[in-house]
Amino acid sequence: MFLELDHVTIRYPGSQSVHPAVDHVSLTLQPGDIGVLIGPSGCGKTSLLRAIAGLEHIHAGRVGIAGQALSDASQPGRPVHVPPERRQIGMVFQDYALFPHLNVHDNVAFGLPKLARAERVQRVAQMLELVGLGGLEQRLPHQLSGGQQQRIALARALAPQPRLLLLDEPFSNLDVELRERLAHEVRTILKQAATTALFVTHDQMEAFAVGDAIGVMHRGRLEQWDNAYHLYHRPATRFVADFIGHGVFTPAQIVATPAGPVVRTPLGDLNDIEECPLPSAYPDGECEVLLRADDIVHDDASPVKARIERKAFRGSEFLYTLRLASGQQVLAHVPSHHDHALGEWIGIRPEVDHVVTFPRETAVSRT
Numbered sequence: 484m485f486l487e488l489d490h491v492t493i494r495y496p497g498s499q500s501v502h503p504a505v506d507h508v509s510l511t512l513q514p515g516d517i518g519v520l521i522g523p524s525g526c527g528k529t530s531l532l533r534a535i536a537g538l539e540h541i542h543a544g545r546v547g548i549a550g551q552a553l554s555d556a557s558q559p560g561r562p563v564h565v566p567p568e569r570r571q572i573g574m575v576f577q578d579y580a581l582f583p584h585l586n587v588h589d590n591v592a593f594g595l596p597k598l599a600r601a602e603r604v605q606r607v608a609q610m611l612e613l614v615g616l617g618g619l620e621q622r623l624p625h626q627l628s629g630g631q632q633q634r635i636a637l638a639r640a641l642a643p644q645p646r647l648l649l650l651d652e653p654f655s656n657l658d659v660e661l662r663e664r665l666a667h668e669v670r671t672i673l674k675q676a677a678t679t680a681l682f683v684t685h686d687q688m689e690a691f692a693v694g695d696a697i698g699v700m701h702r703g704r705l706e707q708w709d710n711a712y713h714l715y716h717r718p719a720t721r722f723v724a725d726f727i728g729h730g731v732f733t734p735a736q737i738v739a740t741p742a743g744p745v746v747r748t749p750l751g752d753l754n755d756i757e758e759c760p761l762p763s764a765y766p767d768g769e770c771e772v773l774l775r776a777d778d779i780v781h782d783d784a785s786p787v788k789a790r791i792e793r794k795a796f797r798g799s800e801f802l803y804t805l806r807l808a809s810g811q812q813v814l815a816h817v818p819s820h821h822d823h824a825l826g827e828w829i830g831i832r833p834e835v836d837h838v839v840t841f842p843r844e845t846a847v848s849r850t
């Protein structure tokens with residue numbers, strides 16, 4: 484294991500909040516892996532990143548890299564806090580932070596004062612090649628696009644060969660299309676450089692594009708640390724289920740049948756419940772089942788009908804918000820050549836590969 488966070492807790496002095504900004508967060512990253520922290524504003528992502536960089540002190544727990552404690556508040560009376568400049572950790576922020584009066588070469592060379600000149604010029608050229616901007620050494624930052632500036636910031640952070648790279652919303656100042664492209668590019672660059680990295684974003688598409696492991700944070704806690712597939716198909720908590728992807732929670736009942744347990748929903752029985760709890764897991768088997776928009780298939784032959792309340796065009800598909808006769812709301816992704824009118828009743832059926840249930844609560848939906 485390379486990066487190890489063990490029950491890291493951060494409290495800001497004088498904070499009125501009942502929750503610590505970061506609350507007992509534990510996670511690990513393997514060498515060369517890219518981790519992503521995602522969550523709503525104020526959930527503690529930046530605080531955690533700053534603590535790893537040594538810019539914040541921790542109040543409980545431990546931060547270690549390759550077996551070395553960088554911050555340790557777990558031993559009473561013997562706190563450890565290695566200063567940021569001795570951690571060999573690089574950082575890339577959302578505002579590029581390039582020096583406007585220095586050209587590209589001098590910006591990238593900034594963190595390399597100890598290298599001899601020839602070696603420095605060579606390392607800068609190597610880094611610029613790595614980020615696809617070879618030959619732009621003499622340009623000033625204002626002569627570059629936002630995406631190019633961010634790639635220079637990445638080259639500058641990678642040049643001193645940090646043990647770990649931290650990236651805090653590095654694309655949030657860029658437009659959506661460029662963000663997704665850059666996210667893929669940055670993943671390729673980090674993999675080529677074999678750099679271990681931890682990346683903060685609030686955009687799940689960016690998280691899926693970049694991360695080997697993704698952590699969903701909520702009120703300072705890390706609710707799940709997992710790969711994208713498991714976060715989506717096996718959410719550990721209602722919050723994760725609700726935050727990742729479009730879906731609703733629908734009242735359902737797990738019932739025993741001669742052929743085994745099924746989850747009975749207003750859309751019909753769901754049978755593929757291999758990893759689902761047994762009926763005895765909830766009182767009377769009553770639970771809520773997660774139905775994502777891509778679990779619902781438009782099928783004219785289906786006896787289950789739903790009325791189209793809202794529709795959002797997403798290019799290849801529509802996101803339909805539908806209401807069943809029972810009053811239950813569901814969402815469905817439907818190929819965009821099926822352009823139905825608002826108010827129309829269409830046939831739908833569930834096609835759920837991974838059935839996810841939670842204890843009953845007031846229904847929550849996220850669109």
Ligand SMILES: Nc1ncnc2c1ncn2[C@@H]1O[C@H](COP(=O)(O)OP(=O)(O)OP(=O)(O)O)[C@@H](O)[C@H]1O
Nearest residue numbers: 495498500504523524525526527528529530531685
């Ligand atoms: N210097 C500070 N002093 C006091 N409270 C702070 C400080 N910095 C952050 N906080 C509080 O700590 C909590 C976590 O903030 P943090 O910036 O880590 O969240 P975040 O998930 O990065 O949010 P965003 O996505 O908006 O940047 C918030 O409640 C915030 O108000």
